[in-house]
Amino acid sequence: MTDTLEHSFYAQMTLIRQTEQAFFDLYSRGLMAGTVHTSIGQEACAVGVVAALDKQRDVIFSSHRAHGHYLAYCDDVEGLVAELLGRHTGVVGGIGGTQHLHKHNLYTNGIQGGIVPNAVGAALAEKLAGSGAIVTVFVGDGTLGQGVVYESMNLAALWALPLLFVLEDNRYAQSTPSRLEHAGRLADRPRAFGIATLDLSGADAAAQEPQQALGVDEIYTAACTAVAHVRTHTAPFFLALRTYRLAPHSKGDDVRDPAELAAAWAGDPLARLAQQLAPAVCAALDAAAARRVQAAIDAALAAPPQLINAFAQRAGWSPWQPL
Amino acid sequence: MTDTLEHSFYAQMTLIRQTEQAFFDLYSRGLMAGTVHTSIGQEACAVGVVAALDKQRDVIFSSHRAHGHYLAYCDDVEGLVAELLGRHTGVVGGIGGTQHLHKHNLYTNGIQGGIVPNAVGAALAEKLAGSGAIVTVFVGDGTLGQGVVYESMNLAALWALPLLFVLEDNRYAQSTPSRLEHAGRLADRPRAFGIATLDLSGADAAAQEPQQALGVDEIYTAACTAVAHVRTHTAPFFLALRTYRLAPHSKGDDVRDPAELAAAWAGDPLARLAQQLAPAVCAALDAAAARRVQAAIDAALAAPPQLINAFAQRAGWSPWQPL
Amino acid sequence: MTYLESLRRALHTILADDPRALLLGEDILDPYGGAFKVTQGLSTRFPDRVFTTPISEAAIVGVSVGLALRGWRPIAEIMFGDFVTLAADQLINHAAKYAAMYNGQVRVPLVVRTPMGGGRGYGPTHSQSLERLFFGIPHLTVLAPAHVHDAGALLLAAAAAEGPVLFVENKLLYPQPLLLGAGAGVLRRSERVDAYGYPVVRLANYAAREQPDVTIAAYGGMSRLLVEVLARLAAEEVRVLAVLPTCISPLDEAPLAAAAGESGRLLLVEESQAAFGWGAEVAARLLAAPVGAPGAQLRLARLGAQPTVIPAARELEDAVLVTAAAVEEALLALLRI
Amino acid sequence: MTYLESLRRALHTILADDPRALLLGEDILDPYGGAFKVTQGLSTRFPDRVFTTPISEAAIVGVSVGLALRGWRPIAEIMFGDFVTLAADQLINHAAKYAAMYNGQVRVPLVVRTPMGGGRGYGPTHSQSLERLFFGIPHLTVLAPAHVHDAGALLLAAAAAEGPVLFVENKLLYPQPLLLGAGAGVLRRSERVDAYGYPVVRLANYAAREQPDVTIAAYGGMSRLLVEVLARLAAEEVRVLAVLPTCISPLDEAPLAAAAGESGRLLLVEESQAAFGWGAEVAARLLAAPVGAPGAQLRLARLGAQPTVIPAARELEDAVLVTAAAVEEALLALLRI
Ligand SMILES: Cc1ncc(C[n+]2csc(CCOP(=O)(O)OP(=O)(O)O)c2C)c(N)n1
Numbered sequence A, B: 001m002t003d004t005l006e007h008s009f010y011a012q013m014t015l016i017r018q019t020e021q022a023f024f025d026l027y028s029r030g031l032m033a034g035t036v037h038t039s040i041g042q043e044a045c046a047v048g049v050v051a052a053l054d055k056q057r058d059v060i061f062s063s064h065r066a067h068g069h070y071l072a073y074c075d076d077v078e079g080l081v082a083e084l085l086g087r088h089t090g091v092v093g094g095i096g097g098t099q100h101l102h103k104h105n106l107y108t109n110g111i112q113g114g115i116v117p118n119a120v121g122a123a124l125a126e127k128l129a130g131s132g133a134i135v136t137v138f139v140g141d142g143t144l145g146q147g148v149v150y151e152s153m154n155l156a157a158l159w160a161l162p163l164l165f166v167l168e169d170n171r172y173a174q175s176t177p178s179r180l181e182h183a184g185r186l187a188d189r190p191r192a193f194g195i196a197t198l199d200l201s202g203a204d205a206a207a208q209e210p211q212q213a214l215g216v217d218e219i220y221t222a223a224c225t226a227v228a229h230v231r232t233h234t235a236p237f238f239l240a241l242r243t244y245r246l247a248p249h250s251k252g253d254d255v256r257d258p259a260e261l262a263a264a265w266a267g268d269p270l271a272r273l274a275q276q277l278a279p280a281v282c283a284a285l286d287a288a289a290a291r292r293v294q295a296a297i298d299a300a301l302a303a304p305p306q307l308i309n310a311f312a313q314r315a316g317w318s319p320w321q322p323l
Numbered sequence C, D: 001m002t003y004l005e006s007l008r009r010a011l012h013t014i015l016a017d018d019p020r021a022l023l024l025g026e027d028i029l030d031p032y033g034g035a036f037k038v039t040q041g042l043s044t045r046f047p048d049r050v051f052t053t054p055i056s057e058a059a060i061v062g063v064s065v066g067l068a069l070r071g072w073r074p075i076a077e078i079m080f081g082d083f084v085t086l087a088a089d090q091l092i093n094h095a096a097k098y099a100a101m102y103n104g105q106v107r108v109p110l111v112v113r114t115p116m117g118g119g120r121g122y123g124p125t126h127s128q129s130l131e132r133l134f135f136g137i138p139h140l141t142v143l144a145p146a147h148v149h150d151a152g153a154l155l156l157a158a159a160a161a162e163g164p165v166l167f168v169e170n171k172l173l174y175p176q177p178l179l180l181g182a183g184a185g186v187l188r189r190s191e192r193v194d195a196y197g198y199p200v201v202r203l204a205n206y207a208a209r210e211q212p213d214v215t216i217a218a219y220g221g222m223s224r225l226l227v228e229v230l231a232r233l234a235a236e237e238v239r240v241l242a243v244l245p246t247c248i249s250p251l252d253e254a255p256l257a258a259a260a261g262e263s264g265r266l267l268l269v270e271e272s273q274a275a276f277g278w279g280a281e282v283a284a285r286l287l288a289a290p291v292g293a294p295g296a297q298l299r300l301a302r303l304g305a306q307p308t309v310i311p312a313a314r315e316l317e318d319a320v321l322v323t324a325a326a327v328e329e330a331l332l333a334l335l336r337i
């Protein structure tokens, strides 16, 4: 791990953290509507995995908790903030909102599991095109409840597709602990389909005691191995990561044991990374991120109102004619 | 294996064989319409597994290739033949036809995989009722392509349900060999969900050389173990059986290598069982079965025409009033 | 009592009264009590009969079908109505098929509850009204209470039904107080039942001796807009009769035809796109009446969402979905023709 | 050339002309060439672009969506139309959503081909016409050729479309020779295009200078019955104009309205249950025309399957599904009102 790399990781993680904290703030001030799922506590997964990818050509799919993946991939805090504030300057014009993002080669959708076969298709697309690109799909532990995920594992293995599954195992799906959702050890599932698997989830579904979320350096190292496997062998890989969601599932809907939460905060990967760096460096990176987030918010709030006409035209209806 | 048991197995298997051969005959004579999927060559699976069940209380789900399961379960050749001949005396009045049978505790449906969560629900029903009954669901190798099968495995294991999965691995789905459909070894999939598994499928999906279909005695012994596990532990079990479909997928649509087929016919489990018994016994059992099948056909063909009115009334519409 | 409380109480009643009643769904255990809190308190009170599930919508419904086939009375929750697509096969090819295809020898008494509708900025995959997929599917009943109905009583009826029911709740109605009884604010409310025995409510913003100028028919979440529009138009002395059924499919058009006949003008409003929606069937039945019959004289219009995705941004969402202003405008336009 | 051959040739043309075209589906490899043989010859000719799949309908469509998003032109086959329920989520919440919800920044040019319809004794889960689920879904086009259309040409058009298309074939039409050209047997055939550019065919069983007594509109497999009924009624000197669109949803009602206007009487026929079906939307649009306009004078009737499962037994299936006799009867009844 070089210094520069760690600085870059910290810069990205603090940007994600501050962007998402700003979202909570904007909600409480009534400036944002709808819902939001933050990756506070899980930034290391996004940053560590995406750092191992080739951003020029690789493809990413994610779902409801994708802000971190988005920022790690394209650093477009302005487009993201404007999107969540419902501005036409948002990356998808305020139409998709938090769960439905797209920029360059990144795609998200709010239906759990549904993106996984799409990612398989994208991996087949790259393989057929001989582009050398690989596809990464981020899924949560709860999302392994969806049958189509297994249809997808089977196809990815059967057709030897360049697809990296990243499981962000935060041990909860919304309010429900993994042990009430899953039988067996999650990482055994891709293995059963013959998919090479690296299990850093740290425990089987039934284990009780909280464990520490992986740090960004561990994730980056593992992701490099995983990416190399996928790219070299043109074959899928499943990377299971232990992580923890420090914020509520969406907003305020947290029923987890406060002691468990406190312990998890004590192991916050962002804070742990900060301890490896000089305090001044962190402070400077924090401040820079804060300035960018604030500027993005200011710009978004100042953006002109929605361009209903333009949207309507693209979507194929006229806002001036009733059906 | 007692003599009586083997006689009984032979009697059932020859009844299934002759019933299904009669179906082909009825088709070629234009007396039957629609489609049919016979279990010719796979009778041992039906007979061996169902013999291990408690027919008074246990529940069975199956799908498109269910005649064998049906006859092994309730011996109702008359109701089955009439059903396939579209008579109102058919077990479900000619409405369901070959793929949609129901009698007592047996249910079939023609959507691959869809019955599996239904079987999970039935297993939960029996567990909640404390009936001591177990549920058996028969699936083909191809059907493991359906995502809902994995949702079901997960739930059966998570909730410790009395559910026996029986995989009839005949290495083909319709025209497609298993190696073009599946990655990895099929029996590893239930194992990944923590389901106790007995793999008598004989090979992983990629193996090429045909192997001999299991005999009814091997299947019965394995099924007894499996059923005991499910009933004693109130927990799911997965029994993977090597078998072979000697007839086409439905009618005439066979594209398999004739040499492979010939080899499989040489290992026909029904013929192998016959070799263990006295020829006179077999001949008597064959003749008895033939008489029953013929009588069932005669009765069905003589049955009065469809009772459209009765069906309409039950289904909630009037045949005499247009919509 | 709110719409949500009424539904929650009904679930308590169902589980208390029928030992065969079961609940299944994602995140339905206490203290969370479901994403929209409709199941709160139930897992505490009936711990053995409330099952939180994995995120497996197909299996949730599929398991419920198996339970129903085997004598239980499952009530399944699909967290957002948008996800019923994942259970479409179980609903259409399993739940709705077994009784008829087994020649009436089994029953599948199953309720699938789910909240539909937009207006909360949840974006394209969490705001739809996809009950339309199930309209006209034989042997499947689609029920949808508005907040002018006794939502809980309807849920009790659904749970007592012989066959499968898709029970459509509405996200924006959850916090609304029910408008029941003869006087619903300034509106006169009356109730009857349709041919299937399910309630149909009429709201009038004019005196009993008067005739309506125009009739409006809608269901589910649209009641929020109707109540607002009727109150506003009362001030402008536009007499509006609203008619709100609860049984959406199969359709008994008679109560709607009767209400429409009183004014000779009918506006059909639905939250989803109007094309191929509920209003299409209502219109087809009412207008295809023999020439000379009252129906054939009807002036009729339909209103629904714009035919595109439901955007997350509030202003765009308002532009796509039906608003009270749009309802009012459509009513006034209908009065002019 | 049969309907089936026409479709098969079109697939050959598509794969030959567009190197980005791909096929996916169950059992589609040679020598089997698909359950209904529509894909025969393709895997031999284009071995790298024809993918046989596991029995995973959701993934078949989901993978196709991913391919389409990334620049390929996938054509997926669902073996029986009854199984589209399993792909409903991918069609509705993925294929039809991406372009609009990403603000027009992507395209999903995807064709999902599938055979619908009964009449072959396949029973309740292999005989339905479930395209109805997808009517009115924004940004999803439902196309359905009849045998009076150039089925293959329509498939070429579907493959060239910008967005997702559900392409509905019909099992009983597969062996039928296409009826193309000006003279389709005793019937006069003419063709125009609707507002979306898709063909609408008119068949008349009377001379060019005559007016029809009655108009009949239908799509897909119903063409088999229409051709039969028109020929028979010609002998009885009942002049019938049949109009058969290929773009079922979204609906351009204008060609149907024009044809209906010529006789003043319209029978709408569809293979699925009529309630909440295609005819409902047609009827609603035609009849809701302003009072005084020609549409409002229309005498209209609908005909569809009985609202129950489609039985396996031949006699029962005939009793549930629409038959030529039922069409004829409905036409004659409509002539009497
Ligand atoms: C098909 C579907 N079912 C349910 C939901 C509602 N939902 C959104 S996120 C979520 C939990 C997801 O858990 P997990 O996959 O572990 O991801 P995490 O939220 O922990 O990041 C649920 C149930 C959904 N969006 N899609």
Ligand SMILES: Cc1ncc(C[n+]2csc(CCOP(=O)(O)OP(=O)(O)O)c2C)c(N)n1
Residues within 6 Å of the ligand: B064, B065, B110, B111, B112, B113, B139, B140, B141, B142, B143, B144, B170, B172, B173, B174, B245, B249, D026, D055, D057, D079, D083, D086
């Ligand atoms: C959901 C679904 N997809 C496709 C089919 C068509 N189909 C019927 S049987 C079959 C093959 C099943 O293979 P397998 O499960 O191995 O059973 P086998 O026929 O070998 O007994 C297929 C594809 C179906 N009935 N249901």
Ligand SMILES: [Mg+2]
Residues within 6 Å of the ligand: A140, A141, A142, A168, A169, A170, A171, A172, A173, A174
């Ligand atoms: Mg999680």
Ligand SMILES: [Mg+2]
Residues within 6 Å of the ligand: B140, B141, B142, B168, B169, B170, B171, B172, B173, B174
């Ligand atoms: Mg098989």
